[in-house]
Amino acid sequence: MNTIPDEIFNCLCNNQRFLILLHQKPDGDAIGSAVALGKGLKQLNKTVDYYIDLPLEDKLGFFEEIQYFNQTLQDDYDVIIYLDCSSSSFAFSPAEMPTAKTRLVIDHHKSNAHYGDLNFVEITGATAEIVFRVLRGLNVVFDEEMADAIFTGITTDTGSFQFSNVTVDTHLIASELYAIKTNYAHLSKRLHTQKNINQMKMTGAAIHSLEILDGMPIALMILDHETIVKFGGTINITDDVANLGQNTIGVAITALLKEIDPGEYRVSLRAKYPYDIHEIALKYGGGGHERAAGFNFCGDVGELKQDLMEVYANQNGEA
Amino acid sequence: MNTIPDEIFNCLCNNQRFLILLHQKPDGDAIGSAVALGKGLKQLNKTVDYYIDLPLEDKLGFFEEIQYFNQTLQDDYDVIIYLDCSSSSFAFSPAEMPTAKTRLVIDHHKSNAHYGDLNFVEITGATAEIVFRVLRGLNVVFDEEMADAIFTGITTDTGSFQFSNVTVDTHLIASELYAIKTNYAHLSKRLHTQKNINQMKMTGAAIHSLEILDGMPIALMILDHETIVKFGGTINITDDVANLGQNTIGVAITALLKEIDPGEYRVSLRAKYPYDIHEIALKYGGGGHERAAGFNFCGDVGELKQDLMEVYANQNGEA
Numbered sequence: 001m002n003t004i005p006d007e008i009f010n011c012l013c014n015n016q017r018f019l020i021l022l023h024q025k026p027d028g029d030a031i032g033s034a035v036a037l038g039k040g041l042k043q044l045n046k047t048v049d050y051y052i053d054l055p056l057e058d059k060l061g062f063f064e065e066i067q068y069f070n071q072t073l074q075d076d077y078d079v080i081i082y083l084d085c086s087s088s089s090f091a092f093s094p095a096e097m098p099t100a101k102t103r104l105v106i107d108h109h110k111s112n113a114h115y116g117d118l119n120f121v122e123i124t125g126a127t128a129e130i131v132f133r134v135l136r137g138l139n140v141v142f143d144e145e146m147a148d149a150i151f152t153g154i155t156t157d158t159g160s161f162q163f164s165n166v167t168v169d170t171h172l173i174a175s176e177l178y179a180i181k182t183n184y185a186h187l188s189k190r191l192h193t194q195k196n197i198n199q200m201k202m203t204g205a206a207i208h209s210l211e212i213l214d215g216m217p218i219a220l221m222i223l224d225h226e227t228i229v230k231f232g233g234t235i236n237i238t239d240d241v242a243n244l245g246q247n248t249i250g251v252a253i254t255a256l257l258k259e260i261d262p263g264e265y266r267v268s269l270r271a272k273y274p275y276d277i278h279e280i281a282l283k284y285g286g287g288g289h290e291r292a293a294g295f296n297f298c299g300d301v302g303e304l305k306q307d308l309m310e311v312y313a314n315q316n317g318e319a
Numbered sequence: 320m321n322t323i324p325d326e327i328f329n330c331l332c333n334n335q336r337f338l339i340l341l342h343q344k345p346d347g348d349a350i351g352s353a354v355a356l357g358k359g360l361k362q363l364n365k366t367v368d369y370y371i372d373l374p375l376e377d378k379l380g381f382f383e384e385i386q387y388f389n390q391t392l393q394d395d396y397d398v399i400i401y402l403d404c405s406s407s408s409f410a411f412s413p414a415e416m417p418t419a420k421t422r423l424v425i426d427h428h429k430s431n432a433h434y435g436d437l438n439f440v441e442i443t444g445a446t447a448e449i450v451f452r453v454l455r456g457l458n459v460v461f462d463e464e465m466a467d468a469i470f471t472g473i474t475t476d477t478g479s480f481q482f483s484n485v486t487v488d489t490h491l492i493a494s495e496l497y498a499i500k501t502n503y504a505h506l507s508k509r510l511h512t513q514k515n516i517n518q519m520k521m522t523g524a525a526i527h528s529l530e531i532l533d534g535m536p537i538a539l540m541i542l543d544h545e546t547i548v549k550f551g552g553t554i555n556i557t558d559d560v561a562n563l564g565q566n567t568i569g570v571a572i573t574a575l576l577k578e579i580d581p582g583e584y585r586v587s588l589r590a591k592y593p594y595d596i597h598e599i600a601l602k603y604g605g606g607g608h609e610r611a612a613g614f615n616f617c618g619d620v621g622e623l624k625q626d627l628m629e630v631y632a633n634q635n636g637e638a
Contacts, residue, residue: 155480159507160479160480160481161474161479161480161493161507162479162503162504162507162508162511163504163507164502164504166497166503166504167497167501168494168495168497168498169494170494170497171490171491171493171494171497172490172491172494174480174490174493175487175488175489175490175491175494176487178485178486178487178489178490179487182486183483184481184485185481185482185483185485188478188480188481189481189565189566192481193481193562193566194566194567194568195566195567195568196567196568196569197529197531197567197568197569200526200529200563200566200567201526201527201529203526204522204523204525204526204527204529205523205527206523207519207520207522207523207526208520208523208524208527210516210519210520210523212516244519247512247513247514247519248513248514248515248516248519249513249514249515249516250515250516
C-alpha cells in the first residue's frame with residue numbers, strides 16, 4: 001500500500017483544531033471519509049467540527065458520528081479539510097467561512113483543481129482509500145464504525161468493486177477492513193441492493209413493460225399511472241430502473257416513460273456511445289446530456305416511438 | 320494468505336494425468352475454478368481433461384480454455400479432481416466413470432461430505448480462492464485468462480464481494496489478481512449487470528410472482544413452467560433471481576421455485592443470519608449452506624410454504 005507524504009502527516013500531527021467540509025449532496029464516499037477521518041483525529045485528541053449538507057440519503061444515515069455534524073462552528077481553525085471535493089466551489093461551505101492557517105485538500109477526482117495550501121490528490125477508487133492510508137500513517141486504531149465508514153466510501157464509489165477505478169490498493173485496504181470487522185454483508189446490502197417491496201414491484205413492472213422497438217436496439221419501458229399509484233408513487237421508482245433497458249444485451253437507447261398523471265409522462269432517456277439522445281429531449285422542451293436526458297410529454301406514445309427510431313436510424317448511418 | 324496442505328501439493332506435483340469434474344449446471348465459480356486449475360496444471364506439463372455439463376450460461380462462454388472441454392476421455396487417470404462439488408452425486412460425471420488412483424476434492428461448501436481420497440475443503444468465499452492458493456503453492460505463473468477465471472469464481476460466488484462469505488483472503492487474492500491484470504470492469508458488467516432480453520424478462524416475471532408469506536419475513540417466487548419456456552428455458556434464469564426476495568427490505572428467507580417440468584420444481588433457498596435453511600434442503604434431499612441451499616421438489620407448494628413458515632417460526636424463537 002502506498003504511504004502518505006510527510007507534509008500531510010505533519011499537518012495533521014502538528015495541528016489541533018480541524019473543520020471538515022464535503023461536497024454538496026454528499027455521497028457514500030464523502031460521508032464515509034468524513035466519519036473515519038473525524039473519528040481518527042479525535043482519537044489523537046484533536047478537536048473536529050463538521051459542516052455538512054443535510055439531510056443525507058436514508059441509506060447513509062446509520063453512522064453514530066452524524067450526531068456531531070453541524071454543531072456550532074468556531075471563527076478560526078488550524079486546518080480546514082476539504083474531503084472528496086474536486087473544486088472549492090463544489091464544496092458545501094458556511095456562509096461566513098471561518099479562517100484557517102491551512103486549507104488541506106484530500107481527494108481522488110482526476111479533475112481536482114489542487115486549490116488547497118496542501119493537496120493530497122491521487123486517482124484512487126475512492127477518497128476513503130486515501131483517508132484509510134492517512135489514518136494508518138497516523139497509527140490510529142480503527143473501530144468498527146470507522147471500518148464501516150471506509151468500506152462505505154470504497155464500495156459506493158467503486159460500484160461494489162466493479163468499476164474501472166479499482167486497483168490493487170482498493171482490495172488491499174478492503175482486506176485490512178475485514179481484519180478489523182469480519183462481515184460487511186449487511187452494509188453492502190443496505191448500500192447496493194435493498195429495495196422496499198413497492199420499489200421491487202415497480203422494478204418488476206418496468207421490466208414487464210420493456211419492449212424492443214421493431215428489431216432496433218431501442219428499449220421502451222412504460223410505468224403507467226395506475227401502476228405508479230399501486231406501488232406508492234414515483235418516490236418508489238429507484239434510480240436504477242432507467243438503467244434496466246441499458247443493461248439488456250444489444251440495447252443502445254432506452255426510454256423510460258413514467259405516467260405521473262393520466263396522459264402526462266416524465267420521460268428519461270439513456271444512450272450508449274456513440275448515440276446522442278440530447279436532441280430528442282430538446283425537441284420536447286427538456287434537457288440533459290448526450291447519454292442521459294429527460295423531458296415531459298403528453299402526446300401520443302406511438303409518435304415518440306417513431307421519433308426514437310428515427311434518431312437511431314439517422315445516427316446509425318453516422319455511427 | 321493461508322497455505323495449502325502438503326498432501327494436496329504432493330498429489331498435484333507427483334501425478335501426471337488429471338480429469339476435472341464439476342457440479343451439474345456449473346456456475347461461475349465452478350467454471351472459473353476449472354479453467355484456472357486446468358491451465359495451471361497444463362503449465363506444469365500435466366495432461367488435463369475436462370468433463371463438464373454443457374451448454375454454459377452465455378456470460379461464462381468467453382474462456383478460450385472451453386474449447387478443450389469434453390474431448391475424448393481416457394479409461395484411467397492418476398487423479399480425478401472434483402471441483403466445487405459438495406457431494407459426488409452432485410457432480411456431473413461420465414456414464415462410464417474412468418478409474419483413478421486418487422479422487423481429490425477441492426471445495427468450499429460447508430456441507431461437503433469429504434467424499435474424496437484427499438479432501439481440500441475450506442469454508443472460503445469461492446472454490447476459486449482455494450484454486451488460486453493451490454496454483455500459487457505450485458508456483459504457477461498466472462496469465463490474464465487465469466486471472467479472469469479466478470476473478471469470475473470469486474465475484475460470482477460472493478455477489479461482487481458483498482456476501483458474508485467474503486474474508487480477508489478474498490480481498491488479498493483479488494488484490495493479487497489486479498497485479499496480474501489491471502481492469503475487471505468489463506468482466507464485472509458481463510457477469511453482474513448484463514442480461515439478454517429473455518433473462519431480463521425472466522427477472523421481471525420472478526418479481527411479479529414475489530409474494531410475502533402471511534406477514535412473515537419470507538418471500539416466495541415461482542417461475543412456472545409456461546413462463547420458463549416462454550423466456551427460453553432455465554438457462555435464462557440468472558443467479559441473481561434467487562436473491563431478489565432477499566433484496567426486499569424486511570425479508571429474511573426467500574424461496575425461488577423453478578418449475579423445470581410440469582409439477583417438478585427446483586427450489587433455491589436464501590436466508591439471512593441467523594436463519595438456517597440448510598436443514599429444510601436436507602429434509603428434501605438437497606444440499607448447500609446455512610444461508611443458500613437448494614433441492615428438487617414435486618409435492619404441494621402449499622406444504623412447502625408451511626415448512627418455510629415453521630422453520631422461520633422455530634428459529635425466530637432462538638434468534
